Amino acid sequence: MNLKEAFRFQNKLESLIMDTENILDDEDSVTLTKRTYLYKKANPDAENETVTIIPDTEYYRQLNEMIEFAVYLLDQREKLSEAINKAKRGLPLDLDGEVSLNRYRQRLSETFRRMARIKSKEVTETNGGVGYRFNNEGNQVAYKCDVERVTTINFNRNTVRKYAAQLSERADSASSEIDRCMINYEVDYQPEFDVNDSFDEVFEKFTAK
Numbered sequence: 001m002n003l004k005e006a007f008r009f010q011n012k013l014e015s016l017i018m019d020t021e022n023i024l025d026d027e028d029s030v031t032l033t034k035r036t037y038l039y040k041k042a043n044p045d046a047e048n049e050t051v052t053i054i055p056d057t058e059y060y061r062q063l064n065e066m067i068e069f070a071v072y073l074l075d076q077r078e079k080l081s082e083a084i085n086k087a088k089r090g091l092p093l094d095l096d097g098e099v100s101l102n103r104y105r106q107r108l109s110e111t112f113r114r115m116a117r118i119k120s121k122e123v124t125e126t127n128g129g130v131g132y133r134f135n136n137e138g139n140q141v142a143y144k145c146d147v148e149r150v151t152t153i154n155f156n157r158n159t160v161r162k163y164a165a166q167l168s169e170r171a172d173s174a175s176s177e178i179d180r181c182m183i184n185y186e187v188d189y190q191p192e193f194d195v196n197d198s199f200d201e202v203f204e205k206f207t208a209k
Contacts (some may be wrong), residue, residue, distance in 0.1 A: 003095075005195075006187040012195045013077045019071045050099050054104050065207050071201040072206060076192070083189040090180050098174055105171040112164035120152040 001009065023029055033053040039046035058065055088095050128147035136142050193202045 001170045001187055001189060001191070002183050003084070003087055003185050003187055004182040006080060006087070006189060009189075009191055009195050010080055010084065011078070013073055013080065016202060017070065017073045018198060020066060020073060023057060023066060024063075026057070026107060028062055028172075029055045029060065030109060031055070032060075057168065059203075060130060062207065064202075069203055069206050080093060080187075080189050084088060087185050087187045091183065095178065096179060102171050102174045102178070105167045105174070109164050109167035109171060110165070112160040114198060115153075115155065116157055116164060118153055120150075123149045123151075148191045 020079045032055070034050055035053065036048055036050045041049050054060065095203055112127070125147040127144040128149075131143050131145050132140050133143060193205050
């Protein structure tokens with residue numbers, strides 16, 4: 001499989017591990033409770049009755065296999081991780097670092113593009129201000145007045161446009177190189193099930209081995 005497929009399979013393994021943990025973490029799913037109704041104590045002619053409370057999981061009869069399954073999945077995750085890291089060492093770039101950097105390039109480029117779209121504007125706010133004056137009796141009174149609001153950009157628009165274009169071009173170039181590495185570099189790992197298999201299908205294949 002190539003790196004792109006390996007990362008997808010890695011996500012699949014992590015999802016399966018989480019699903020398995022959820023089953024094993026539920027105390028009610030991993031225990032059996034028996035309730036004995038002591039009828040005879042209250043009625044000598046009656047017989048006691050014991051009822052087993054069945055856990056609300058279809059896997060309650062296969063919990064030991066589920067424990068082994070969890071360890072198996074973690075082992076596969078470890079093997080795949082080692083294979084991915086080995087493949088990464090042969091790449092012409094630091095894949096993780098470049099992917100992270102490219103996210104920042106794309107975000108900053110978009111920030112600069114938004115800044116470049118900001119326009120200066122003038123707005124008159126009717127009765128948006130309050131002034132004070134003295135009336136004929138010498139008392140201070142408030143009165144309303146219009147407010148003229150002028151907003152201007154406080155940065156160099158040409159600079160942000162230039163950097164937005166440069167960062168976008170660099171991000172596109174890096175994305176192409178990342179994609180090339182993801183597709184062309186092989187990972188030495190053989191999956192034991194299909195990435196599209198459901199949890200039940202993977203578990204059945206495991207228990208059938």
